[in-house]
Amino acid sequence: MTEPLQPFDWKNSNYERPANTWVCGRLCEEGLPCRLGPSNKGECQLQSQCEPAEKGGKYQCTRSVLNGGKCKEGPAPDGTCCQPDTSCQPRRSLLARRRFLGGLAAFIAASFCLIVFSGDSPSSLLSPGEVSQSHANIESSCSACHTAAEGGLDTWIHLTMNGDVALDDSARCLKCHTELGEKALFAHSVSIERLHKITSQIQAKKESASAPIALQLASLTGHPATNGKLACSTCHQEHHGRKTNLTQLTDLQCQSCHTSPFLSFQHGHPALGDYPYQRRSRIYFDHNAHMSRYFKNGDFKRTMPKGHKPESCNSCHTPDATGRLMLTAGFEKTCASCHEPQIEDVDFPGVPFFALPVIAPTLMKSQGVWPNTEGSFATARLPRLMELLLEHDSDYQRAIKQLGEIDYRNLNNFDPEKAAAVAEIAWAIKRLLYDISTSGEAALTARLGKNSALYLHLKPSIVPTLSQAQQIWFPNLATEIKYHSEKKAIPDSTQQKPVSAGFSARNANSGWSISDSDFTIRYRPIGHADPLIKGWLDQAVQENQQSLDRDSMWRIFSNPTASGTEDSHGALASGRCLMCHSVDKDPVSGRSHINWQPLPTQQSKAEQFTQFSHAPHLSSGQKLNCESCHVFDPLGTDSTTILQSDYFVRDQSNLFWQINQNSQQACTSGFQPISRQNCSTCHNAATATQSCLQCHNYHAHRQLTSSK
Amino acid sequence: MKHFWVQQRITFLVFTVISLLILAGCYLFSITLSKTSFASGTILLLCIFFLASYQLRKKISFLPLGSSAAWLRFHIFIGFLSFVVFALHSRLQIPNGLLEVILFLTYYIVFLSGIFGWFLSRTIPYRLLSRGEEVLFERIPMHRNKIHDRVKTLIFDDAQPEQGAALPDFYHKHLQEFFEGPRHQISHILHSERHLHQLKQKISALQPFLDEQEQVRLQQIAEQIQLKDDLDYQYIFQAIIKLWLFVHVPLTYSLIIFSLYHALAACAFASTSG
Numbered sequence: 001m002t003e004p005l006q007p008f009d010w011k012n013s014n015y016e017r018p019a020n021t022w023v024c025g026r027l028c029e030e031g032l033p034c035r036l037g038p039s040n041k042g043e044c045q046l047q048s049q050c051e052p053a054e055k056g057g058k059y060q061c062t063r064s065v066l067n068g069g070k071c072k073e074g075p076a077p078d079g080t081c082c083q084p085d086t087s088c089q090p091r092r093s094l095l096a097r098r099r100f101l102g103g104l105a106a107f108i109a110a111s112f113c114l115i116v117f118s119g120d121s122p123s124s125l126l127s128p129g130e131v132s133q134s135h136a137n138i139e140s141s142c143s144a145c146h147t148a149a150e151g152g153l154d155t156w157i158h159l160t161m162n163g164d165v166a167l168d169d170s171a172r173c174l175k176c177h178t179e180l181g182e183k184a185l186f187a188h189s190v191s192i193e194r195l196h197k198i199t200s201q202i203q204a205k206k207e208s209a210s211a212p213i214a215l216q217l218a219s220l221t222g223h224p225a226t227n228g229k230l231a232c233s234t235c236h237q238e239h240h241g242r243k244t245n246l247t248q249l250t251d252l253q254c255q256s257c258h259t260s261p262f263l264s265f266q267h268g269h270p271a272l273g274d275y276p277y278q279r280r281s282r283i284y285f286d287h288n289a290h291m292s293r294y295f296k297n298g299d300f301k302r303t304m305p306k307g308h309k310p311e312s313c314n315s316c317h318t319p320d321a322t323g324r325l326m327l328t329a330g331f332e333k334t335c336a337s338c339h340e341p342q343i344e345d346v347d348f349p350g351v352p353f354f355a356l357p358v359i360a361p362t363l364m365k366s367q368g369v370w371p372n373t374e375g376s377f378a379t380a381r382l383p384r385l386m387e388l389l390l391e392h393d394s395d396y397q398r399a400i401k402q403l404g405e406i407d408y409r410n411l412n413n414f415d416p417e418k419a420a421a422v423a424e425i426a427w428a429i430k431r432l433l434y435d436i437s438t439s440g441e442a443a444l445t446a447r448l449g450k451n452s453a454l455y456l457h458l459k460p461s462i463v464p465t466l467s468q469a470q471q472i473w474f475p476n477l478a479t480e481i482k483y484h485s486e487k488k489a490i491p492d493s494t495q496q497k498p499v500s501a502g503f504s505a506r507n508a509n510s511g512w513s514i515s516d517s518d519f520t521i522r523y524r525p526i527g528h529a530d531p532l533i534k535g536w537l538d539q540a541v542q543e544n545q546q547s548l549d550r551d552s553m554w555r556i557f558s559n560p561t562a563s564g565t566e567d568s569h570g571a572l573a574s575g576r577c578l579m580c581h582s583v584d585k586d587p588v589s590g591r592s593h594i595n596w597q598p599l600p601t602q603q604s605k606a607e608q609f610t611q612f613s614h615a616p617h618l619s620s621g622q623k624l625n626c627e628s629c630h631v632f633d634p635l636g637t638d639s640t641t642i643l644q645s646d647y648f649v650r651d652q653s654n655l656f657w658q659i660n661q662n663s664q665q666a667c668t669s670g671f672q673p674i675s676r677q678n679c680s681t682c683h684n685a686a687t688a689t690q691s692c693l694q695c696h697n698y699h700a701h702r703q704l705t706s707s708k
Numbered sequence: 709m710k711h712f713w714v715q716q717r718i719t720f721l722v723f724t725v726i727s728l729l730i731l732a733g734c735y736l737f738s739i740t741l742s743k744t745s746f747a748s749g750t751i752l753l754l755c756i757f758f759l760a761s762y763q764l765r766k767k768i769s770f771l772p773l774g775s776s777a778a779w780l781r782f783h784i785f786i787g788f789l790s791f792v793v794f795a796l797h798s799r800l801q802i803p804n805g806l807l808e809v810i811l812f813l814t815y816y817i818v819f820l821s822g823i824f825g826w827f828l829s830r831t832i833p834y835r836l837l838s839r840g841e842e843v844l845f846e847r848i849p850m851h852r853n854k855i856h857d858r859v860k861t862l863i864f865d866d867a868q869p870e871q872g873a874a875l876p877d878f879y880h881k882h883l884q885e886f887f888e889g890p891r892h893q894i895s896h897i898l899h900s901e902r903h904l905h906q907l908k909q910k911i912s913a914l915q916p917f918l919d920e921q922e923q924v925r926l927q928q929i930a931e932q933i934q935l936k937d938d939l940d941y942q943y944i945f946q947a948i949i950k951l952w953l954f955v956h957v958p959l960t961y962s963l964i965i966f967s968l969y970h971a972l973a974a975c976a977f978a979s980t981s982g
Contacts, residue, residue: 005851005935006841006844006847006851018844018846033850097954098954102960103961104958105958105959105961105962106958106961106962106965108962109965113965113966113969116806116807116969126805126807127805128805128808129803129805130804146977156975157972157976159975159976160975214739217736218736218737218739218740221733221740221742233978234741239804240804241804250739253738256741
C-alpha cells in the first residue's frame with residue numbers, strides 16, 4: 001500500500017488554479033510549481049516576492065507565509081536572495097487555450113461570412129445549391145430573383161423585417177413568366193372576386209365529404225392568406241438541385257386552401273359533372289348524329305355518295321406530339337367530302353356589292369356608253385356598299401333627292417326634267433368606277449371616309465374586279481369622263497358598244513365575280529376558310545350590338561335577301577361558318593372571338609383548371625380505346641338544338657341576324673359525361689395515381705402550348 | 709441505481725413525446741404551405757443558443773440558476789433534441805451550397821463531439837475509479853516528478869558502495885524513459901496492461917541477480933512503477949475528458965456565427981412571408 005499522492009490541506013498543496021489564464025511553467029515542465037503562480041499578465045511572480053530587508057546590519061528574509069515563509073538559508077551577506085533564479089515561463093491554462101481557440105474559430109467563421117458576402121453584394125458562395133434545370137441559365141445572377149442581392153448587409157437586415165419581400169421577389173419571377181397573366185400572384189391566378197364566385201358555385205354543388213384528419217389538424221396551425229397575394233415561393237421551392245420538380249405538391253397541401261376538402265379522388269372527390277363536355281368543343285360536331293345516323297352504311301351512301309366515311313375514331317383524331325391532346329384532322333380530310341359543296345353553295349350567285357341600275361337607252365343619249373341593263377336589275381335599291389361609296393357624291397345626292405322614291409329596277413319612265421337627274425346618277429356611277437379604276441384603294445378610302453378602316457382590311461379586295469368591270473362595261477370611260485367634266489358633247493367615236501350581254505367572269509381564287517347578265521359584281525365564298533367572310537365575322541363578333549346595328553357590312557351579310565335565299569339557316573357567313581365554329585366570349589374583357597381552329601392557337605384567357613393527357617390512356621398497355629370513356633349519349637342534342645342556342649339569332653323582323661346576347665354557348669358532342677367512378681377504376685389508392693396535380697392546374701390562366 | 713433508470717426512462721419518454729410533437733407540428737405546418745424551414749430553423753437556433761449558454765452558466769456560477777448537474781442534463785437533452793430538429797430542417801440531406809455544407813459539417817462535428825463527450829462522461833469516471841488514485845489533472849506532472857525522484861533515490865542514493873550497477877543499468881535501460889513523462893497512452897485507452905506486465909517480467913528476470921537489499925529496493929521500485937502507470941492511466945483519461953471540449957466548444961462559437969449568418973441570409977433571400 002503506497003501512501004496517497006496528494007494532500008488536500010492548503011498549506012501542503014502547491015499552486016493549482018486551472019481556471020486562471022496562466023499556469024506555472026515549472027508545473028508543466030518539471031512538476032515543481034511555485035506557490036504563487038504567474039500573474040494575470042502571465043509573468044512569473046516568484047522573484048519579486050523575495051526582497052531581503054536589512055535589520056541591524058544583517059539581511060533577513062521577508063518572504064510571507066503565503067509565499068512559502070522565510071527560507072532556511074536566509075539572504076546572502078550582500079543582501080541577495082539565496083534562492084537560485086527559479087523564474088519560469090508561465091503557460092496558458094487549458095481553459096485559456098480553449099477560450100483562445102474558441103475566439104479563433106469565431107473569428108474564422110466571421111471572416112468566412114464576410115468573404116462570402118464580399119462587399120456590396122453576395123457572391124455565388126452564398127448560394128444554397130443549384131437551381132432547377134429551367135432556371136439554370138439565370139443561376140449566376142442572384143438579383144434576377146432576389147431583391148436582397150441588390151443591396152448590402154443593411155439591405156438584408158431591412159428585408160428580414162419587410163413582410164413584402166416575398167412578393168417583391170415574386171414580381172421578378174413574373175418578369176419572365178408572363179404566361180401566368182396579370183393576376184399570377186392571386187390564388188389560381190384569378191381575381192379575388194372571381195375566386196369567391198367560383199367558390200360559391202362549388203359550394204352550391206357541395207357534396208358531403210369528410211376531410212382528412214391531418215387537414216383538420218393542419219387548419220389549427222394557421223393558414224396562408226388566400227384572399228391576398230401568394231408569393232411564388234409559397235409553392236415553388238428553389239435551390240434543391242437541377243432535377244427538382246418545382247411544381248410538386250401533396251394533395252393535402254392543395255386542399256389546405258380549399259373550403260371543401262375530401263379524402264381522395266377515389267373517396268369524396270366531387271363528381272366530374274359534365275366534364276369534359278361542359279365546355280363545348282371549339283368545333284361543333286355532333287358525334288352521336290354522325291356516327292349513329294350519317295355514317296350508317298345505307299344512309300351514308302344515299303346522302304353522300306362521294307363522301308368518305310371514317311373507319312374509326314383514329315381516322316379523324318390523332319394524339320399531338322405531347323400526347324396531351326387529340327388533334328382533329330383538317331376540314332379537307334374529314335369534312336370536305338360531304339360539306340365542301342354546301343360551303344361553296346354553287347346554286348347561290350353571291351352577294352351583290354356593285355350593280356348597274358336599269359336606265360333606258362333613250363335617257364342616255366349623248367351621255368356616253370351605258371349598257372343595256374333593262375330587265376336585269378334584281379333589287380329596288382343599290383347594293384349597300386355602292387350606296388356608301390356614293391354617299392359623298394353631291395351630284396348623286398342631289399339627283400336622288402330630285403327623283404324622290406326611285407326604283408333602280410326601272411329608271412326609264414321620267415319626264416325630261418327628271419331624265420337629267422337619272423343621267424346624273426349614271427355619271428356618278430361612272431365616276432365611281434373611273435376613280436376606283438385609276439386610284440384603286442385610295443379611291444375607296446376617300447369615298448368611305450371613317451368607315452374605310454372597317455372594310456379595307458377585308459381581303460380579297462373588290463378593286464381589281466371593279467377595274468375589270470369598268471374595262472368590260474365602259475371601255476372608253478376615261479375619254480367620256482374627260483368630255484363630261486369639260487361639259488363637251490361626247491363624240492360618237494367614243495360611244496362604242498360595250499361587250500355583249502351574257503358575259504360572266506368569276507375569279508375562282510378571289511370569290512369576286514362579274515355578271516354581265518344583270519351587270520352586278522358579287523361575292524361568293526371560294527370555299528372553306530374564305531378570307532373575306534372570315535375577316536368580316538372576326539370583326540362582327542367584336543362589335544357591340546348597337547354599333548353592329550348601324551354597321552353597313554353587317555346589314556349586307558345578315559340580310560337574308562342579300563344571301564339570295566330567304567330560308568337559309570342564317571346569313572351567308574353566320575349560317576355557314578358558325579354552324580361549326582363556336583364563339584367564345586372572354587368573361588373578363590367581354591370580347592368575343594371565333595374559334596377557327598379546333599385547339600387554341602393563341603393565349604387562352606379562359607380558366608383552365610383541369611388538364612387531361614390522352615396518350616397515356618391510349619397506350620397499348622392500358623387496354624383502353626376511345627369508347628371506353630366516351631360513350632355515346634342516345635339522347636344527345638342534334639344540330640337543330642345546338643343552333644337554337646347559337647351565337648346568332650334572327651331579329652324581330654326576321655330579316656336580319658343579330659348576336660345572341662343570352663347565348664348559352666351550349667353544345668353537346670353527343671357523348672355521356674365521364675363519371676368519376678369510371679376514372680377511379682384506375683386512379684385509386686392501389687395504383688397511387690390520384691394526385692390532384694395529375695388533372696388540375698394551379699395557374700388557371702397559364703398559357704397552354706398548342707399543337708397544330 | 710433504480711432511481712437512475714426510472715429517471716432515464718422518463719427522460720427518454722419526454723424526449724420522444726417532444727420530438728414527435730415537433731415532427732407533427734412541422735408536418736401539419738407544411739400542409740398549409742407555410743414555411744416549415746423557418747419554423748424548424750427558429751427552433752434550432754433557440755436550441756443552439758440554449759446549448760451554448762451552458763458554457764455561460766459555468767462562468768456565472770454565483771447566480772442561482774440551478775445546479776450544474778441539472779444544466780448538464782438539459783444540455784444533453786436539448787442537444788439530442790436539436791439533432792431531431794436539424795434532421796427536420798435539413799431534410800436528412802446533405803446541402804449543396806458551400807456555406808450550408810460548412811454549416812452542416814460544423815453542426816455535425818459539434819453534435820458528434822457532444823455525443824462523444826456524453827459517452828466519455830458516462831464511461832471514464834468509472835474507469836478512473838477502477839484504477840489508481842484520483843488526482844487533480846493539473847497536479848499529475850508534479851506527482852509524476854515526485855515518483856520519479858523517489859525511484860531515482862531508491863536506485864542511486866540508497867545504494868550501498870558494494871552493490872553493483874545492476875539497478876542503475878536497469879533504470880537507464882528500462883525505467884528512465886518510463887518515468888520521465890506520460891507513457892503508453894494508447895494502451896491505457898485500450899485498457900491494455902501488456903506494457904506493465906512486460907516491465908514486471910523484466911523486473912522478475914532481474915531479481916535473481918540481486919542481493920537481498922537490492923531486491924527490497926527493486927520491490928519498492930516496482931510499487932512506484934505501478935503508481936506511475938496508474939498515474940498515466942489517470943492522466944490520459946482526464947486529458948481525453950478535457951481535450952474533447954477543444955473541438956466541441958470552439959466549433960460551437962463557429963456554429964453560432966454561421967447560424968446567425970445563415971438565418972439572416974435565409975430571411976433576406978428565401979422570403980419569410982407569403
